[in-house]
Amino acid sequence: MSNIPDDLRYSEDHEWVALDSESGVATIGITDYAQGELGDVVFLEFPEIGAKIAKGDSAGTIEAVKTVADLFAPFGGEITEVNVVLDDRPEIVNTDPYGEGWMIRMRVDDPSVVDGLLDADGYQQHIG
Numbered sequence: 001m002s003n004i005p006d007d008l009r010y011s012e013d014h015e016w017v018a019l020d021s022e023s024g025v026a027t028i029g030i031t032d033y034a035q036g037e038l039g040d041v042v043f044l045e046f047p048e049i050g051a052k053i054a055k056g057d058s059a060g061t062i063e064a065v066k067t068v069a070d071l072f073a074p075f076g077g078e079i080t081e082v083n084v085v086l087d088d089r090p091e092i093v094n095t096d097p098y099g100e101g102w103m104i105r106m107r108v109d110d111p112s113v114v115d116g117l118l119d120a121d122g123y124q125q126h127i128g
Contacts, residue, residue, distance in 0.1 A: 002031065002032045002033040002036065002124075002127065003032040003098070004031070004032070004033075004120045004123055004124055005098055005120065006119075006120045008098070008120070009074075009114055009115075009117035009118065009119065010031060010117055010118040010119070010120070010122070010123035010126075011072065011074035011117055011118070012118065012126055013072040013074070014030055014031045014033060014034035014037075014127075015028055015029065015030055015031070015034075015071065015072060015074050016028065016029055016030070016031050016097075016098060017074055017114055017117060019108065019111060019114045021111065023107075024107055024108050024111050025080055025105050025106065025107050025108070026075075026077070026105065026106050026108050026114065027102050027104075027105050028059070028071070028073075028074065028102070028103055028104050028105070028106060029093070029097055029098065029101055029102040029103045029104075030062065030071065030093065030097055030101075030103070031097060031123070032097050032098070033127050034069075034097075035093050035094050035097045035101075038062060038064035038066060038067060038069060039064045039065045039066040039067075040064055040065045040091065040094060041062060041063070041064045041090045041091060041093040041094055042063055042064060042065060042090055042091075043063040043090055044060060044061065044062055044063070044086045044087070044090050044093070044103065045060060045061040045063075046059070046060040046071075046079070046082040046083075046103065046104055047059060047060065047079050047082075047104075048079065049079050049080065049081065049082065050078065050079060051078070051079045052076075052077075052078050053073040053076060053077060053078070053079060053106065054073065054076045055073055055074065055075050055076045055113075056072060056073060057072070057073050058070040058071065058072060058073075059071045059072065059073040059079070059103075059104055059106070060082075060103055060104060062093070071103055071104070073106070074113075074114075074117060075106075075108055075109065075110070075113040075114065076108075076109040076110075077106035077107050077108045077109050078106060078107045078109075079104055079105070079106055080105045080106060080107050081104065081105040082103070082104050082105075083100075083101075083102055083103055083104070085100065086101070086103065
C-alpha cells in the first residue's frame, strides 16, 4: 500500500501539493505510488525559475529506468524554485518523495484551485 499523507492534496496525474496559504506558493512532487510505478529515478529536468506554466502543462521531466514521464502542473502559476539537490541525487525521489524529494515550487495563480484537488481518501480511491 502506498504512503498517502493526509495533509497534502493530490492530482489525478499523481502529483502531490502542499500550499503555503500565506505566500501562495505550492510545493509539488510526485506521489509514493507514482515513484513506485516509475521505478528508479535517474534524471530530472525542470523549467527555468520564472517560467509561467498553465494547468496540465509539463512542469518537468522525470527519467526513470523503466520510462520517461512528465510532471504535470496541477494548476497554473509561476515557477519560483526547483529542487537542485535532485540534480546530483535523483534517487531521493524514490526514498523520500514527500520530503527531500519535492520537485518544484510554484506561485499559484488562484490558490483556491488547490481545494479542487483530491484529498488523501480521494487519491487512495483513485489509485485503487
